[in-house]
Structure formats: C-alpha cells, structure tokens
Amino acid sequence: MGMDKIIKITAGLFLVVLAIFVAQGWYGNYVEQKYKNTLVSTYIYDCTISASEKLTNVTFLIPVPVNGTGDSQLAEDYSLRQVSGLPPEWRTTIVGSNKGAVIKIVVPELAPSIVTLHLDVPVAGPIETKSPLAQGILFRPVLNPKKADCAASAGTGAICYRYDSTIYATYDSSQSARVAISSTLVGKNTWTIFAPASNQYSTSISATINGPHRRWIDAPGELQTGIGSYDVPNDS
Numbered sequence: 001m002g003m004d005k006i007i008k009i010t011a012g013l014f015l016v017v018l019a020i021f022v023a024q025g026w027y028g029n030y031v032e033q034k035y036k037n038t039l040v041s042t043y044i045y046d047c048t049i050s051a052s053e054k055l056t057n058v059t060f061l062i063p064v065p066v067n068g069t070g071d072s073q074l075a076e077d078y079s080l081r082q083v084s085g086l087p088p089e090w091r092t093t094i095v096g097s098n099k100g101a102v103i104k105i106v107v108p109e110l111a112p113s114i115v116t117l118h119l120d121v122p123v124a125g126p127i128e129t130k131s132p133l134a135q136g137i138l139f140r141p142v143l144n145p146k147k148a149d150c151a152a153s154a155g156t157g158a159i160c161y162r163y164d165s166t167i168y169a170t171y172d173s174s175q176s177a178r179v180a181i182s183s184t185l186v187g188k189n190t191w192t193i194f195a196p197a198s199n200q201y202s203t204s205i206s207a208t209i210n211g212p213h214r215r216w217i218d219a220p221g222e223l224q225t226g227i228g229s230y231d232v233p234n235d236s
Contacts, residue, residue: 032233034193041125043137044186045074047103050114053177060105061095061168063139063205063219065185070096072137073121074185078103084118100140102168110171127187129201130226137187139165139205139221154224161223165205170214179213182206191232199228 045065066072077083079094086092091106128136133145143164150160167181188200207219 035191035233038192039125039189040191041123041127041187041189043072043074043119043121043123043127044188045117045119045121045184047117047183048114048181049105049117050180051110051112051173051177052179053112053174055110055171055173055177055179056108058105058107058110058171059169060181061102062105062181062183063165063167064094064101064103064183065137065203066096066101066140067137068135068140070101070140072101073123074119074137075101077119077121082119084120085116087115126189126232127201129187129189129199129228130230132187132201132225133161133223136201137185138203138223139183139185141165142221142223145223148222150224154227157230158224158226160225163221163223165219165221166216167205167207167219168216169207169209171212173212175211177211179209180206181209181219197229197231199226199230201225201227 043065047062049060064072064078065074075094075096078092081092087107089107093104093106095102095104132138133142145161145163148160148162150158154160169179169181171179173179182204183206184202184204186200186202188198190196190198201224203221203223205219205221207217209217
C-alpha cells in the first residue's frame with residue numbers, strides 16, 4: 001500500500017471521527033437546550049374539609065407544605081389569601097416555625113359541606129422529585145418516616161414511605177357529626193425533547209373525626225418519590 005493511499009485512509013478516518021464528535025456535541029446541546037426551554041415545574045396542592053353536620057366555634061390547624069426551613073411559595077399564597085376555594089368568612093393565619101407550618105382556620109359556624117382549597121404554583125425548576133425528604137416541600141415535620149411498598153402505578157424506580165403527622169381540631173357538634181380532613185401535594189416537572197415526559201413526587205395526610213372535638217389527632221401520611229422519567233441532561 002502506497003504512502004498516499006495510507007494518508008488518504010487516515011484522513012478519511014479522521015473526518016469520520018470528527019463528524020461523529022461534532023454530531024454528538026450537537027445532539028447533546030440540542031437535548032440540553034430543548035429540556036431547559038420546555039421544562040415546567042409546578043406544585044399542585046389540595047386540602048379538603050368535609051362536615052356531615054353543622055359545626056360551631058371551629059378552629060383547625062392543618063399542616064401546609066414547606067421546605068426544611070419552614071418556607072414555601074404555597075405558605076406565602078395562604079398568607080395573601082390567594083387560595084382557590086377559600087370561603088371569604090374563614091379567618092386564616094399561617095403559624096410557622098423552623099420545623100414546619102400550619103394554616104390556622106377559624107370560623108364561627110361551618111355548615112354541612114365539602115370545601116376544597118386549591119393552589120397551583122409554578123416555580124423555577126427542576127423540582128427535586130427523587131429525594132425530597134431532606135429539603136423538599138412537604139407537610140412538615142415528617143415524623144417517623146418508614147419505607148413502604150409502592151403501588152404498581154408508581155413505577156419501578158419509585159421509593160415510598162409512610163410517616164406520622166398531626167392535625168388540630170376544636171369545634172362543637174352533635175355526637176353523630178363526622179369531619180374528614182385531607183391534604184395532598186404533587187411536585188411535578190414536565191418537558192418535551194422528542195416526546196412529552198415528566199417526573200414527580202406526591203404526598204398526602206388525612207384524618208377522620210367523629211363527634212365534638214378539642215385536641216390534636218393523628219394524621220397518617222404517605223409519600224411517593226421518584227415517579228416517572230429521569231432521562232434528562234445531567235447538568236440541568
């Protein structure tokens with residue numbers, strides 16, 4: 001084989017390698033920019049309070065989602081009364097600490113009803129959906145978290161927990177009155193690179209009370225993390 005032919009083959013191989021390198025760089029940059037440009041991160045919160053009969057002299061203290069230092073945009077929206085479904089006659093105050101926060105709801109009389117309070121809060125993302133226990137937005141404090149089996153719908157990469165929380169309720173009612181309180185939170189990222197994709201975590205607490213009440217009550221919690229796709233650029 002002549003020297004000229006060797007040089008041509010070598011040059012050809014170099015051009016192939018260079019083309020592959022350029023293509024990989026272009027692809028990586030395209031994926032990263034597409035992810036960043038289409039990423040939408042949102043917290044979705046709902047709190048439902050139902051009463052089967054009339055309640056009087058009502059006060060509830062219900063955990064609201066905050067991070068590890070007791071802050072969140074959701075708590076701020078409560079402070080500003082920017083909560084969908086909040087009855088105008090309900091007096092609300094955020095009571096916070098460095099461990100958590102609750103919404104204090106005071107109302108002289110609550111008719112038999114189902115009231116759902118809702119917040120849909122977009123944030124700069126991405127939201128940490130794999131490991132929110134340390135500093136993520138949760139119903140805090142998260143007491144005695146223990147790993148639990150996940151529902152099949154959560155997917156193979158999900159990690160689930162059960163934990164303890166509490167709700168305070170004081171009101172007058174008949175012995176047959178039934179009050180149910182539940183709160184849920186979903187932190188979700190959505191994006192589109194070649195097709196729509198998402199990941200999320202979700203958490204919930206709930207309690208049911210029978211008859212008149214004047215104390216704290218256990219509100220068991222559940223947490224599902226790592227739900228969805230994590231095939232995203234590493235440095236995003």
